[in-house]
Amino acid sequence: MLSKAGAPTQPIDVSVRADLNGADLASAVIQPSEVSSTEQEVTKDLSGAVSLVEGNTYYLVVDTSQSDASNHYHLNDDRNTYDYCVEGCEWGYDSNTSSWINHIEGDLYFHTNANRNPRDDNGHGTHCAGIVGAETDNSVGVAGTCPWVEIMPLRAGDCSGNMATVEIVEAIYYAVDNGADIISMSYGSEGYSRAEEEALSYAYWEGVTLFAAASFSTHNSSVDLFAPGGSVMSTMPTYTVALNGLGCTRNYSFMSGTSMACPIAAGVAALILSQKPNLDPDWWWR
Numbered sequence: 159m160l161s162k163a164g165a166p167t168q169p170i171d172v173s174v175r176a177d178l179n180g181a182d183l184a185s186a187v188i189q190p191s192e193v194s195s196t197e198q199e200v201t202k203d204l205s206g207a208v209s210l211v212e213g214n215t216y217y218l219v220v221d222t223s224q225s226d227a228s229n230h231y232h233l234n235d236d237r238n239t240y241d242y243c244v245e246g247c248e249w250g251y252d253s254n255t256s257s258w259i260n261h262i263e264g265d266l267y268f269h270t271n272a273n274r275n276p277r278d279d280n281g282h283g284t285h286c287a288g289i290v291g292a293e294t295d296n297s298v299g300v301a302g303t304c305p306w307v308e309i310m311p312l313r314a315g316d317c318s319g320n321m322a323t324v325e326i327v328e329a330i331y332y333a334v335d336n337g338a339d340i341i342s343m344s345y346g347s348e349g350y351s352r353a354e355e356e357a358l359s360y361a362y363w364e365g366v367t368l369f370a371a372a373s374f375s376t377h378n379s380s381v382d383l384f385a386p387g388g389s390v391m392s393t394m395p396t397y398t399v400a401l402n403g404l405g406c407t408r409n410y411s412f413m414s415g416t417s418m419a420c421p422i423a424a425g426v427a428a429l430i431l432s433q434k435p436n437l438d439p440d441w442w443w444r
Contacts, residue, residue, distance in 0.1 A: 159234030161197040166190050166231060168224035174208050175217045178249060178258050183208045183216075197234060217249070279317035281394050281401035285413055286344045287311060288393030289421040290428065299410050300391050303425025304432065310338055315345075317400050323351045330357040334364050339431055342424035343370045344417035367431075367439045369424040371416035383426060387419030 160170070169189050173182035184204040192200055210216060224230055249258045278284045291309050292302040314329040315321035326345070333341050341361060361368060372378075374387070394401070394411045406413065431437060 159197055160188070160193045160200045161232045162190065162193045162195055162230070163232065164226070164229030166193075166222075166224040166226065166229045168222055170220060170222045170224075170231060172202060172204075173219045173221075174204065175219055176214065178217050178219070182219075193231060197232065221251075278311075278313070278395050279399055280315065280319050281399035281406055281411075282315075282319055282344070282417065283311060283313065284395050284399075285392045285401075285406075285411065286342065286417060286421045289390060289418060290342065290425040292393055299393065303422050304428040307425070307428045307432070310336065319400070321345055323347075323354055327351075327353050327357045330354070330361055334361045334366050338366055340367045340369065340424055340427050342421045343368065344420045346371055346416075362439055365438050367427055369420050369427065371420040374416065383423045385419040385422035385426075387416050387422075388414045390414065390418035390422070392418070 167190060169187050170193070171185065171187055173185040175182060184206045186202040186204050188200055188202055208216075220233060222231060248261045250261060251257075252259050287309055288300060288302060290302045290304055291307040292300050292305065294301040294305050310333060312329040312333060314325040330341065358368060372381070375381075375384075377384075389412050391410060391412050394406060394408055396408055398408070399406075401411075401413075402408065
């Protein structure tokens, strides 16, 4: 997230390094014309792919030679708020001492390109997935409402749990076009999106059954199946994630919310569909 004050003329260099003072493994350049005076997300492709080795430390370095007090850039920063990337840290270069200073109380967070093994840095998705499909043959933890169901995990949010509408829409289309039968949507918004409505309509007409989190209620003219959402135990990532900082534990944890009720209901639908594969979304209304 960047913005500019005045009219800076020098670009911003972005690079990935294995050492703060080492060589660039890949890089990108953001020109002044690509940065608005209003804070917004700026997306750039790196010069090449970087193969990351598990256990190693890597740095995303953002640098510019623009040092004019009247013409400069602002970089959105989570310092002194909440450490979303709990395994990361933020360093700032001090030109007075010619050294890097570690700001341990916060760090930057950012999106990465899609990959075949999405990492759940928040924990919410893993908890919801376990509610649907946790297996019962390991004698520990929990059992999902439809054990051994095939799950298509699509990450549409960042490590803080925030989700952009465009990413939600892309995930819905991807799920439909790649054979999903049911979409469980444990998220909410206070605004209306025509693009999202069109994506959901597309899913419906393609025969995909949709389940969404709703406000805490058990009856409504549009509710076909409801489920409990209080103190639900389910799976959590085995590594440190953002929700661990809010009281959730690794491996398994209790959580409450309509986010938990939604996959319980979606899992029931998957169980029914496994026995009656010819059912379509209209079955719930008949």
